[in-house]
Amino acid sequence: MSKLTISVLLAGAVACGGASATSSPAEGPASNGNGNGATSAQGTNEAARALTHEECLSLGQSISDACNGTNTRSAQFEGWCSDVITGIGTGSWVTDCEKHIKYMDAVCITSNTSIRSMMDCDSAVQR
Numbered sequence: 001m002s003k004l005t006i007s008v009l010l011a012g013a014v015a016c017g018g019a020s021a022t023s024s025p026a027e028g029p030a031s032n033g034n035g036n037g038a039t040s041a042q043g044t045n046e047a048a049r050a051l052t053h054e055e056c057l058s059l060g061q062s063i064s065d066a067c068n069g070t071n072t073r074s075a076q077f078e079g080w081c082s083d084v085i086t087g088i089g090t091g092s093w094v095t096d097c098e099k100h101i102k103y104m105d106a107v108c109i110t111s112n113t114s115i116r117s118m119m120d121c122d123s124a125v126q127r
Contacts, residue, residue: 046103047102047104047107048102048103049102050099050102050103051097051101051106052098056093056098057094059097059106059109060088060094061088062109063081063084063109064084064085064088066113066118067081067115076119077115080122081115101125102126108124109122
């Protein structure tokens, strides 16, 4: 690199570092500059929140779809799928889901396409 290029980069870095940050154009009604902006609500622990009834129903449907769409003949997989599907039908799985499955658990389960991975996520649920 030439000395001129290095000098220009260094001068740019010094100029940028010396700028004061008083306010940004993005600050408006949703952001008042005191940490209570639009994204501050995302600071709540969304990952650890319990699922709603509707979210549990949707998660159960996702598991059911995955179980019905698999051609794996594994007693372990079939047993887990059967337990979940039966529990969904009786309502006991949704009740358990509302009590124990957190948002992060549901994301783990639904982000996996294999039954084995779904089972691993389910076994990590704090019951």
